[in-house]
Amino acid sequence: xxxxxxxAGGPAPTPDxxxxxxxxxxxxxxxxxxxxxxxxxxxxxxxxxxxSENTLGNQHWFEPVVWVLQIMPLFFVAGGITGLQxxxxxxxxxxxxxxxxxxxxxxxxxxxxxxxxxxxxxLSLALLRGVDPQVIQLLTSGAGMPLWFLAAYLxxxxxxxxLAALHGRAPWLTLAGLISLVVAVDCLRGIxxxxxxxxxxxVWCAVQQLGFIVADNPAFRPGRPALLGIVVxxxxxxxxxxxxxxxxxxxxxxLNPPNLTLVLLGISQAAALQFLRPWxxxxxxxxRVRRFVGVAGRRxxxxxxxxxxxxxxxxxxxLLTDFPQPAGGTAGWWWGRPxxxxxxxxxxxxxxxxxxxxxxxxTAPGPAPGRPAxxxxxxAVAVFVPAVNAAxxxxxxxxxGGGAACFALxxxxxxxxxxxxxxxxxxxxxxxxxxxxxxxxxxxxP
Numbered sequence: 207x208x209x210x211x212x213x214a215g216g217p218a219p220t221p222d223x224x225x226x227x228x229x230x231x232x233x234x235x236x237x238x239x240x241x242x243x244x245x246x247x248x249x250x251x252x253x254x255x256x257x258s259e260n261t262l263g264n265q266h267w268f269e270p271v272v273w274v275l276q277i278m279p280l281f282f283v284a285g286g287i288t289g290l291q292x293x294x295x296x297x298x299x300x301x302x303x304x305x306x307x308x309x310x311x312x313x314x315x316x317x318x319x320x321x322x323x324x325x326x327x328x329l330s331l332a333l334l335r336g337v338d339p340q341v342i343q344l345l346t347s348g349a350g351m352p353l354w355f356l357a358a359y360l361x362x363x364x365x366x367x368x369l370a371a372l373h374g375r376a377p378w379l380t381l382a383g384l385i386s387l388v389v390a391v392d393c394l395r396g397i398x399x400x401x402x403x404x405x406x407x408x409v410w411c412a413v414q415q416l417g418f419i420v421a422d423n424p425a426f427r428p429g430r431p432a433l434l435g436i437v438v439x440x441x442x443x444x445x446x447x448x449x450x451x452x453x454x455x456x457x458x459x460x461l462n463p464p465n466l467t468l469v470l471l472g473i474s475q476a477a478a479l480q481f482l483r484p485w486x487x488x489x490x491x492x493x494r495v496r497r498f499v500g501v502a503g504r505r506x507x508x509x510x511x512x513x514x515x516x517x518x519x520x521x522x523x524x525l526l527t528d529f530p531q532p533a534g535g536t537a538g539w540w541w542g543r544p545x546x547x548x549x550x551x552x553x554x555x556x557x558x559x560x561x562x563x564x565x566x567x568x569t570a571p572g573p574a575p576g577r578p579a580x581x582x583x584x585x586a587v588a589v590f591v592p593a594v595n596a597a598x599x600x601x602x603x604x605x606x607g608g609g610a611a612c613f614a615l616x617x618x619x620x621x622x623x624x625x626x627x628x629x630x631x632x633x634x635x636x637x638x639x640x641x642x643x644x645x646x647x648x649x650x651x652p
Contacts, residue, residue, distance in 0.1 A: 225490030225499070226483055227284050232499045234277045234284075235506050239513050241275065242351070243547050246514070247534035248344055248521040260458075261534035269456050273441075276457035278355075279413045279472030282362060283479065286417020289366050290373075301627050303367035304579040307586065309567065309627065310363045312620050314507060315589055316564040318356055319613035321511050326607040333603070337526075345515070345522045346603050352511045353601065353609070354462065357593035362410040364586060369411060373418045381419065384412035385469055392465050402463040403598060409464040413472035420476050436477035444470040462597075505562040509554060512561075516553045517546070570622040577621055585616035 247261040262268050293306055325346070333342050372380040387408040395402040444467055448455040453467050460467045479486075489495060502509070524531065532538030592609035601609075 224287075225496050226479070226486045227287060228499045228503050229486055229490040229495070230280060230479060231284050231506065232502055234281050235502070235510060237275060237277055238510065239550070240547065242514055242517060243543060243550060246517055246521065247539070248518075248525055259534050261539070263456075263458050265535065272457045273444075273455070273471075276461070276468075276471060277475065278461065279468050280475040280479065282359070282410050282413040283417040283420065283472055283476045285359065285363065286366075286414035287421045288417075289363055289414070290370055290418050290421050293366055293370055296627060299627060302576070302579075304582045305576055305623075305627055306367055307364050308577050308582050308620050309623055310360070310366075311582070311585055311589065311616065312568060312623065313565065314356060314360060315613050315616055316568075317507050317511055317561060318352070319610060319617055320561055320564060321352075321515065322606055322610035322613055325515060326603070326610050329603055329606070341522050341525060342603060345518050346601050346606055347518065351514050353593050354597035355510070357590060357597050358406050358410050358464075360586075360589065360593075361407045362414045365407070365411055366414070369415060370418065373415065377415075377419055381412065381415045384408055384415055385466075388412055388466050388469055395463075395465075402465075405464050406597070409466075409468050412469050416472050416476045420480065430481055433477045433481040437474050437481065440470045440474040440477070444474075505558050505565060507565050508558050508562045512557050513550055513554060516557070517550050520546075520549060520553065568622045569625055571625075576624055576627070577619070581619045581621075585619040588612040588616040588619070 241262070244262040245260045247259045263272075289310075296306055296309070329342050329345055332345075333339065369380065388405055391401055391405045391408060444453075447453050447467065447470075453465060454460055457467065457471070490499065530538070532542060589612065592605055592612050596605055596609065599605075
């Protein structure tokens with residue numbers, strides 16, 4: 207796919223999107239939502255205490271399954287593919303790394319700021335009305351998972367401009383350097399456990415770098431037998447590391463903090479994406495599929511941020527009623543999962559209608575200067591302080607309120623995006639910034 211040519215005197219058209227990447231992201235998001243519904247299981251004990259059990263994660267048979275279905279690395283591979291091309295297009299329009307950070311931050315934190323504000327307000331009122339504090343804490347923890355992903359994804363994306371520069375000079379050396387940092391942290395985490403959280407940056411930047419290589423490095427476009435060999439080899443190496451006792455075989459345990467196993471899964475999933483591309487392309491090219499996936503993709507962050515808090519809220523409300531509560535893992539619990547999924551989808555529909563537009567990029571109505579780099583950096587700090595705190599220590603009601611205030615401050619600091627950074631310049635005789643060669647044209651993210 208290549209950008210369409212512009213007609214004389216007409217506006218520049220939007221470049222074609224890669225439907226395979228859209229479909230892969232939709233698959234990942236669907237798997238995350240379904241997985242959380244199969245995991246979250248609040249329990250009301252006879253003494254009145256409330257806990258939340260990871261029902262699916264506690265099943266021994268699930269460990270080999272989650273090895274296959276742990277698709278978080280694929281999110282970052284796709285983010286590397288799309289992010290690299292978005293950065294190149296922005297730079298061709300005269301944008302800077304600060305502009306890229308501004309756009310990325312706004313894209314992700316505007317929906318999150320509203321989520322935190324709504325949750326803090328609603329849970330504070332519930333606490334004042336006498337709802338048990340343990341139920342409040344159960345509901346509060348529902349936003350913790352989305353926040354850790356937000357912190358990790360932003361860390362990778364905000365480092366993208368300079369990592370892209372290194373990739374342009376030495377792609378494989380850059381990837382090897384990041385993987386070396388991951389291994390070094392894994393080796394030292396037994397001595398200084400706190401160091402393990404550095405891999406929240408190193409692991410996901412390394413996986414994002416795989417997306418760079420998939421996007422425009424011919425060396426990573428081998429034939430299908432070689433791609434299958436990469437999938438097999440990376441999983442065999444991963445299995446060997448697990449058999450040696452160096453890492454857990456449970457990929458949920460390996461997720462937080464992340465380690466080398468997630469990089470190996472990222473290599474496997476990047477190769478699998480390319481191996482399956484011909485079939486995925488045929489599915490994604492169907493008009494109905496492309497239309498549905500396109501609509502869902504434009505509101506994916508809203509769905510991701512809200513689905514777990516809504517699931518936790520629904521579970522918490524049910525604990526306050528006499529509605530039957532089958533024990534986690536029983537036949538009744540399993541039969542009830544489809545109903546829970548339908549209920550979460552029903553709750554998400556009005557949320558997407560109300561808040562989905564916050565994912566659209568706020569563009570200044572007229573000529574506007576870019577934001578000062580200091581304001582963008584301060585906004586990034588305001589976002590990372592509560593997000594990292596929540597990822598490390600868990601989310602509390604107080605941190606929820608502080609996070610809402612910090613995110614709102616960041617949105618104010620970032621302001622609106624200058625129009626020159628969102629539409630191609632009306633120049634004649636010029637050309638659009640290049641996309642990767644077919645069939646790897648990347649999606650220019652909003």
